[in-house]
Amino acid sequence: MAFGEIIAKYWELYNGGKVPTVGDRNALTFELAVTIRSICGYDLEQLMQVIPNYWAAPDGTCTQDDMDEYQKTIENALKEPRKGMPYRLKQVLQALKSQAGIKACGGTMTAPPPMPKKLPPLIKLLTKNVPWYYKPAVASAVFPALGAHLHGVKFRYWDNVEHEATFMNLLVGRQSIGKGSIKKPIDYIMEDIRQRDQPNREREAEWKRKNPTGKQKKDPRPADICIQMLIDNLTDAVFNQRIVDAHNNGQRYIFTIVDEVEALKKVTSKNSVDEVGLLIRKAFDNSLAGQERVGADSVSGIAPLRWNFNASTTPPNARKFFYKMVNDGTVGRLDVATIIRNDDDDDEPPIQGIYDEQFAAELKPYIDRLEAANGLIECPQAKKLSLDIRIENKEAAKLFESEAYRVLSYRANVISWLKGMLLYVAHGYRWDKTIADFVRWSEQYNLWCKMLYFGDQLEKELREEVEIQRRSGPKNLLRLLPDEFTREQYMLMRQQQGRQGDGDSALRQWQTRGHLVYDEVSRRYCKTEQFKQKYANL
Template sequence: MKYEISKATAPAMPNLGKGTECIKLLLSQASKVMHEPFVPMFFPVLGAHMSGTEFMYPDNSWKEPTGMMANLVAKSGDNKGQLSNLVEAICRDFRQHDEAETKRLLEWSKQKQSRGNNKDKPDRPEEGIWFIPNDTTNPAFLLNAMALEAHGGRTQYINIPEVEMADKLCGGHKQVSQMLRNIYDRTRAGALRATAEGVTGNPILRACMTISSNPYSTRKFYKYELFNGTFGRVVFSYKPRGTREGRIPRQGSYPDEFYQKLDEYLVRLDICKGRFIIRQLNKLIDRLAQDMASLADLTDDDVLFELSHRSLVSAWKAGCILWVLNNQTWTKSMGDLVEWLVYHDLWSKLQIFADMLKENDYGASETAKTGPQNMLDLLPDTFNQAQLEALRTSMDKTIEGTKAQLRQWLHRKFIEYCTQTGIYTKTELYLKGVKDETLNIKH
């Protein structure tokens, strides 16, 4: 692991080299302070342009780049609104399609109303809307999913400017958990609905979603979803408040050259069909999964380990999109960006929810939030079991977990044990390789 996730400073995004040109193009129209927060938000929008494409995950399951959800979190007036301009640029073709589709729906509605009760009614057009309004109701969302499924399983996209508006899409806050999980897992809606025309279908929910919110509303919205799997399925991108510079950040002017180049990338997403295996990406995800286990062992943090599972899947989907954007070839720079996406997601979640994940204290102050700490880093190079027990006690962890933690450190060759002295010693692997290059978790 190259990145720190325990500090208030965000993990620095790697240089965007070969294979990430589309991301650089999009960032050219955003102010510099929003570059890192925006990058994770691009992939649900780009993923919505792909339909009929599957990739093999390292566990041998086939997944589509759909069900991608990302939540941008920043304080009010901190330039979140720039994202909507970029979304509109990426989804210009969606808007053109939906405008034509809306005209067809209006014409159908007029014909239906103009005919008497005894005359045959025209069938409702079933093409569906690709970029649904942010105030779409749950019945309309499901009806649109049915129409899109009938036409090959197109993914619908929604950009929600305030997180509370997701309640309307999900059918109320009590339904948020089930709806978001169904979207992420690409499962069926789970319920039939009665209408004037009869019983509706039960479509597979193919959707991508971006959300913007401030820290307070984000914590309030997700506070009951932290431990049921819903929270982990959403990628978070947090922007701390910057310094008081007294300067209005500039954003792009969107020249014609920008749109021409962007359209070249979007065509690659639209025409990509079939099944693919990206072996370099899968190898990377396998390695990152091992890193996540090591991080969990060093911090003795099961919640962090569980969150990392879906952070890996979300970053892997982003990697699939990068591969298609780069004419189906893989580069080291793409791998570096995928790795950063994993850590940025985990860092963002800990910045926003660390105290809630630890204590379920929904009213904790900003200063009470801390990320996971590398416990081995906090111990001297040579230590005994009693020292680790004292450290665990100071961190509100049980003494009973000490032996299990020592076993894990020994298994991963982070430490060695001397039976004659009862002393544990940090290994050269940890001090020179793991700590300095792989497990860089400083305090």
């Protein structure tokens, strides 16, 4: 991370993006020097190399008086008491890491990775009726509904863990930007399930009418009732009944679509954000869910949770709703999409195409193939691609020094691979370059959206975890230092480890015990061979 980037980000965060000028350069340069001196080894020469001379003229010339004032300002900053890494520096580094994570996804700070020009035929069909700026959101949002048509189907990932077609899509965008553009394609995808649900709803209503609460001898509830599409206002009993019914009638998925993510709280009686987070984590892994009750009138049953959903919200609401779930695996299990329109795009009316019988007829063969699939399905090309993406993500996380990117990339890879497997089935068990390119883009797009909306918070929480672990027990400070180190390096390491005082007594003890020798020529402390051999394998 270059010092130029650090200083530019510092001025962006703490001076509105403006550099110091006559009238404020003394105070601002002093504050900057105090902020970054710890990563410059508290060295005057290095600070003067990295902090621009704001006294210099545009052509680079500077009078001796101005140069003396510039140097004196930095010297004064070095005289301030040392208190470890300043809060401002932590904020700057965190912001730069978040930016790096976003760049690692192939986009910019204002634009996501561009969609492939050539799309798989199914995705091309489902996105053909929306303007170009809605296509990425629609291309992501259709998968929960498509996945609801797979039943009794499993896919084996490269690590030999079997997954089902679980997709939980969160569409984030500002108010009135057009998040409703995803609804029509989803309606057409779900039409056959909606028609299948309707007679089952009627049969369930008839059974309830004939067996009211309090009836002594009730007729058994028909075992073949299965209702997949859920409204967003349920009790625990209804939600659990739907889970069990779906499992007992072909291991099917239940599906929910809500206009606002807050409505997901109503899928159970608990009406809580924490319960939604728990359901998301269970659903992604198809963990057992349900309830066991003793009463004869109570719903009792446990089955794997197969639940796909679409939810929309605004950026502030997304951060608020998932605030406690950014670092517990919940956000990582979501497939996040967004709609971003530039100010110039607002002049273009969002005219959508026509959804009609022709559209439904073109969609039907893909739906039929999904409905007909069964058993364990494998695709060597998809497996190889997911392995390649895994390696690329690992290298990108190291290159951009983003721990949040690394953490989020694991499940983003799984989600994009599942999309590839679904498209593989929907296209008649055929794999081609359009599917491969779409899978790769989808993974990067999902990551970009997560880093944009949740990256800052996740980077901060992951860094705090490291701090807690680092300070949770005693550390051998000498082992953390290089074989040869200066006093400045030693003091910096002490501060990073939260040690107080000047540390002179520790240096003397290490020398007395034969762990260290001091080289008068290089002015460096050197670890002895005896110390290195003793701690080599620890």
